[in-house]
Amino acid sequence: MTAAVRPLRISNDILGNPDQIRHRVADEGYVFFKGLQSADRLRSLRHDIMSVLMAGGWLQPDTPVDDGIANVDAQCTEGDPEYTDVYHQVQRLESFHTSGHWPEVMAIMEKVIGGPVLPQPQKICRLWFPRYTQHTTPTHQDFVHFQGSYDTYTCWAPVGDCPIELGGLAVLPGSHRPEQIKPHHFALGAGLLAIHDDDLEGEWYTTDYEIGDTLIFHSLLVHRALPNLTPDRMRVSLDNRYQSIDIPIAEHMLLPHLSGIAPLEWDEVYANWQSEEFQNYWQERDLNVVPKQEQWLEQIFEEVVALVRQGDEAGTHHLRRFVRREPDSDRGRIAREVLVETGLSKTARKNVLADQK
Numbered sequence: 028m029t030a031a032v033r034p035l036r037i038s039n040d041i042l043g044n045p046d047q048i049r050h051r052v053a054d055e056g057y058v059f060f061k062g063l064q065s066a067d068r069l070r071s072l073r074h075d076i077m078s079v080l081m082a083g084g085w086l087q088p089d090t091p092v093d094d095g096i097a098n099v100d101a102q103c104t105e106g107d108p109e110y111t112d113v114y115h116q117v118q119r120l121e122s123f124h125t126s127g128h129w130p131e132v133m134a135i136m137e138k139v140i141g142g143p144v145l146p147q148p149q150k151i152c153r154l155w156f157p158r159y160t161q162h163t164t165p166t167h168q169d170f171v172h173f174q175g176s177y178d179t180y181t182c183w184a185p186v187g188d189c190p191i192e193l194g195g196l197a198v199l200p201g202s203h204r205p206e207q208i209k210p211h212h213f214a215l216g217a218g219l220l221a222i223h224d225d226d227l228e229g230e231w232y233t234t235d236y237e238i239g240d241t242l243i244f245h246s247l248l249v250h251r252a253l254p255n256l257t258p259d260r261m262r263v264s265l266d267n268r269y270q271s272i273d274i275p276i277a278e279h280m281l282l283p284h285l286s287g288i289a290p291l292e293w294d295e296v297y298a299n300w301q302s303e304e305f306q307n308y309w310q311e312r313d314l315n316v317v318p319k320q321e322q323w324l325e326q327i328f329e330e331v332v333a334l335v336r337q338g339d340e341a342g343t344h345h346l347r348r349f350v351r352r353e354p355d356s357d358r359g360r361i362a363r364e365v366l367v368e369t370g371l372s373k374t375a376r377k378n379v380l381a382d383q384k
């Protein structure tokens with residue numbers, strides 16, 4: 028495969044034609060629309076999110092909050108306990124959850140899906156620090172994370188302009204066919220699962236996203252994020268999932284995002300909301316809920332252990348974080364033993380022990 032990057036195909040010309048939209052998604056695995064979502068509402072949401080980040084110490088004090096100028100000393104990412112300390116405050120925002128139900132979003136998802144739509148309860152916001160490129164979301168298919176049914180679609184939108192250097196999403200058109208899950212392996216970055224380049228062919232497509240632009244893609248489409256190469260800007264984006272109300276949904280998609288890393292209940296999420304309209308909205312439906320498959324998590328744990336034994340840095344970073352998060356679980360204990368047993372320097376060993384306190 029080549030490293031060249033081509034521009035996403037813009038589908039605004041077929042916005043009024045659901046058959047053509049579905050045809051294009053079936054063919055290319057994605058559709059991309061310019062200015063689909065209200066820029067005003069997104070700006071207001073950006074203000075709410077950035078205000079949480081400022082209060083949490085992730086933005087430079089005395090800079091305009093809406094600019095999202097990062098305090099790089101606060102760098103952290105999904106999987107780090109410090110990340111959820113602030114991220115879960117974003118999860119409590121009514122405006123954030125409501126954005127997943129905006130009329131223009133529901134209307135386009137109904138066209139893509141061709142019938143009544145369930146916005147999955149788990150809504151996701153991504154908060155990506157600059158100059159932290161080793162934690163960029165690696166190449167993957169969403170199905171390994173969200174599971175349930177293949178016919179689930181991700182709707183990704185930046186909350187603010189997102190030029191290429193800020194690190195938006197890139198897709199590999201047509202890679203959702205044939206209908207199969209490709210091998211995934213451990214990598215740092217959101218989700219921790221990566222498809223290796225050798226298992227792929229085709230060219231990457233992306234764009235300089237502007238506020239309101241919206242990318243929708245199938246759960247088997249291969250995609251990745253580009254690194255946030257700006258000196259100081261946070262990248263903030265929404266990625267929410269939608270499916271027909273009639274097909275299976277995996278049980279973990281009924282829970283707040285990252286509530287497995289640090290506990291967060293829906294009641295806590297709703298504590299300061301004005302409206303009940305989007306609270307527990309899925310409970311009145313007779314959903315077909317299926318268990319979460321643990322196979323990928325188990326696989327990467329074994330891979331990480333093997334990598335750490337070979338002295339791999341990314342694996343060591345992950346295992347140390349894992350021990351901090353779960354010192355007392357079975358895997359946490361194994362992780363600690365592996366870190367101590369491998370050729371860690373004295374300082375690193377001290378850090379592992381300090382992390383456990």
Ligand SMILES: O=C(O)CCC(=O)C(=O)O
Pocket residue numbers: 153163164169181183196217250251252264265266267
């Ligand atoms: O925003 C990111 O870095 C990851 C997004 C993603 O992979 C997704 O929306 O499925």
Ligand SMILES: [Fe+2]
Pocket residue numbers: 167168169250
């Ligand atoms: Fe993804």
